[in-house]
Amino acid sequence: MLDRAPQRAKDDVSAETRPVAFRGAGFVPGASRFGGWIALAVVIALWQLAGTARLVNPLFLPTPLAICRAIYQLAMSGALWQHLGYSLMRIGIGWLLGTAFGIAVGFAIGLSTLARSVGITFISALFPIPKIALLPLLILWLGIGEEPKIATIALGVFFSTAISVYSGVDAVPRNLIRMAQSFNVPFAAIVRRVIWPGALPSILAGFRITASVALLLVVSAEMIGAEYGIGAFVLQAGNLMQTDQLLAGVVILSLFGLAIGKLIGLLETRLLHWR
Amino acid sequence: MDLIADHISHCFGALEVLDDVSFTVRAGEVVAIVGPSGCGKSTLLSILGGLLQSSAGQAELRGAPPAGSLNPLTFVFQDFALLPWSTVEANVEFPLLHTPLSAAECRAQVDDALRRTGLTDFRATYPKQLSGGMRQRVGIARALAVRPAILLMDEPLSALDSQTRELLMEDFIRLLADGAMGAVYVTHNLEEAVRLADRIVVLSRRPGRVREVVTMPMTRSERGSAEWRGKLLAVQNDLWSLIRNEAIDAEREVQDA
Ligand SMILES: Nc1ncnc2c1ncn2[C@@H]1O[C@H](COP(=O)(O)OP(=O)(O)OP(=O)(O)O)[C@@H](O)[C@H]1O
Ligand SMILES: [Mg+2]
Numbered sequence: 001m002l003d004r005a006p007q008r009a010k011d012d013v014s015a016e017t018r019p020v021a022f023r024g025a026g027f028v029p030g031a032s033r034f035g036g037w038i039a040l041a042v043v044i045a046l047w048q049l050a051g052t053a054r055l056v057n058p059l060f061l062p063t064p065l066a067i068c069r070a071i072y073q074l075a076m077s078g079a080l081w082q083h084l085g086y087s088l089m090r091i092g093i094g095w096l097l098g099t100a101f102g103i104a105v106g107f108a109i110g111l112s113t114l115a116r117s118v119g120i121t122f123i124s125a126l127f128p129i130p131k132i133a134l135l136p137l138l139i140l141w142l143g144i145g146e147e148p149k150i151a152t153i154a155l156g157v158f159f160s161t162a163i164s165v166y167s168g169v170d171a172v173p174r175n176l177i178r179m180a181q182s183f184n185v186p187f188a189a190i191v192r193r194v195i196w197p198g199a200l201p202s203i204l205a206g207f208r209i210t211a212s213v214a215l216l217l218v219v220s221a222e223m224i225g226a227e228y229g230i231g232a233f234v235l236q237a238g239n240l241m242q243t244d245q246l247l248a249g250v251v252i253l254s255l256f257g258l259a260i261g262k263l264i265g266l267l268e269t270r271l272l273h274w275r
Numbered sequence: 276m277d278l279i280a281d282h283i284s285h286c287f288g289a290l291e292v293l294d295d296v297s298f299t300v301r302a303g304e305v306v307a308i309v310g311p312s313g314c315g316k317s318t319l320l321s322i323l324g325g326l327l328q329s330s331a332g333q334a335e336l337r338g339a340p341p342a343g344s345l346n347p348l349t350f351v352f353q354d355f356a357l358l359p360w361s362t363v364e365a366n367v368e369f370p371l372l373h374t375p376l377s378a379a380e381c382r383a384q385v386d387d388a389l390r391r392t393g394l395t396d397f398r399a400t401y402p403k404q405l406s407g408g409m410r411q412r413v414g415i416a417r418a419l420a421v422r423p424a425i426l427l428m429d430e431p432l433s434a435l436d437s438q439t440r441e442l443l444m445e446d447f448i449r450l451l452a453d454g455a456m457g458a459v460y461v462t463h464n465l466e467e468a469v470r471l472a473d474r475i476v477v478l479s480r481r482p483g484r485v486r487e488v489v490t491m492p493m494t495r496s497e498r499g500s501a502e503w504r505g506k507l508l509a510v511q512n513d514l515w516s517l518i519r520n521e522a523i524d525a526e527r528e529v530q531d532a
Contacts, residue, residue, distance in 0.1 A: 178326055179356035183346055183370035183421065197360045274360040274401050
């Protein structure tokens with residue numbers, strides 16, 4: 001028979017009890033659902049009030065309403081779509097080219113010793129260059145058309161993609177590859193069914209980075225030399241002191257960035273639901 | 276089909292891990308490999324299964340694999356090695372996709388493997404939704420699906436809690452009961468070894484050498500009964516006295532690496 005715990009002494013029962021003090025509070029910040037939106041609305045409202053009360057010079061900081069009006073006018077006149085269209089075309093082609101080459105090179109580096117030794121050296125040497133610095137050279141090589149802008153974007157996207165792809169390939173658990181080998185699964189099938197899905201989280205995380213790289217580069221390239229495009233439009237508006245137009249361009253860029261982020265988020269929930 | 280360890284030695288760089296290990300796993304036989312930690316058990320199993328090239332000696336097969344065997348030497352891994360992005364069913368089907376089986380045969384093999392491991396109701400779930408024990412059952416189902424002649428198991432239960440371990444041990448005993456399938460079972464758990472094995476290869480501490488090969492004095496089916504329980508414990512104690520001193524040394528060893 002098991003020993004029982006000793007009976008409580010009488011004086012224990014009569015003694016006063018007190019609760020154990022709770023000391024586990026804090027350190028679990030949670031994002032509330034509407035908090036962010038409310039804060040944003042408050043800031044915009046204050047901004048609008050400051051503008052209408054003439055506390056700030058509308059030339060330096062136009063009110064949110066003025067910016068909305070500018071966007072509306074731009075949309076109606078068709079100028080918005082023209083600028084946006086050019087920017088989208090450059091981003092789209094540049095991003096796709098850079099991503100395609102980046103994925104190919106990233107996989108080569110992740111899978112082959114030769115590609116790795118050569119590739120990593122070149123990528124480490126070239127990755128830190130701000131790609132916009134190459135635009136003048138690319139203009140000399142490719143002329144003053146769309147090509148140098150697209151090439152700048154593609155270069156910027158390429159390096160980030162290659163790096164995120166090969167680190168994704170490196171991060172695929174080796175035990176899964178060994179498992180596949182132990183079942184005599186052929187090389188191509190291991191790449192397709194083990195390494196590709198295993199690297200996908202890192203590849204998609206890379207897309208988030210390359211999307212912002214592409215946006216940054218398209219605006220920079222368009223500011224350096226373009227007739228159309230959001231970057232060119234923002235620059236012209238600044239030169240003409242049309243700050244409402246300028247900020248309209250900035251807002252559109254921000255919305256565009258948000259939309260891309262949302263799209264990648266959707267892609268992640270679809271493709272990475274297993275995580 | 277027999278699996279033969281033929282004078283296998285292995286070094287990782289300057290670290291000598293296995294030294295002239297030889298033994299034979301006969302068709303349908305279950306051989307346990309025990310030894311102090313770090314003595315090269317996992318290394319030996321990788322060499323036996325063709326996942327690692329030995330420095331000297333080699334693993335050999337003798338005789339034809341049983342008809343219909345798609346992967347005679349099949350691993351069951353300690354960490355399960357399931358594809359997290361695939362359902363249970365897809366995981367079990369994974370090794371069959373590159374075999375000459377037709378889609379219908381494939382499905383039949385998968386169904387059969389799922390049924391034998393009690394996973395039929397879980398075919399559409401993902402590994403992360405399953406408990407450790409169920410995950411290892413998926414690993415076992417995947418191994419069964421390719422009709423192995425010899426299962427190579429490296430501490431298949433050591434990632435599991437003791438109750439789950441007991442349940443899976445019973446599964447193993449059931450699966451290996453008819454002698455159609457042999458196994459090499461690496462473990463540091465002597466109780467598992469004496470319950471499952473026909474023979475137990477005891478390795479010395481690193482570099483691992485065969486210290487002794489213990490043949491179990493009773494068949495697996497006899498071991499459940501009460502009168503054999505004491506006998507089983509005696510074998511287990513003998514094994515422990517063989518290993519104990521080396522286990523102490525192995526544990527006190529400071530890693531140079
Ligand atoms: N890839 C490797 N490179 C270098 N050393 C290794 C490698 N794999 C294992 N070792 C070393 O070889 C020795 C034997 O390792 P192994 O994993 O085979 O031992 P084990 O008997 O399975 O040990 P455990 O009981 O811990 O599972 C260990 O000292 C380990 O550190
Ligand atoms: Mg081991």
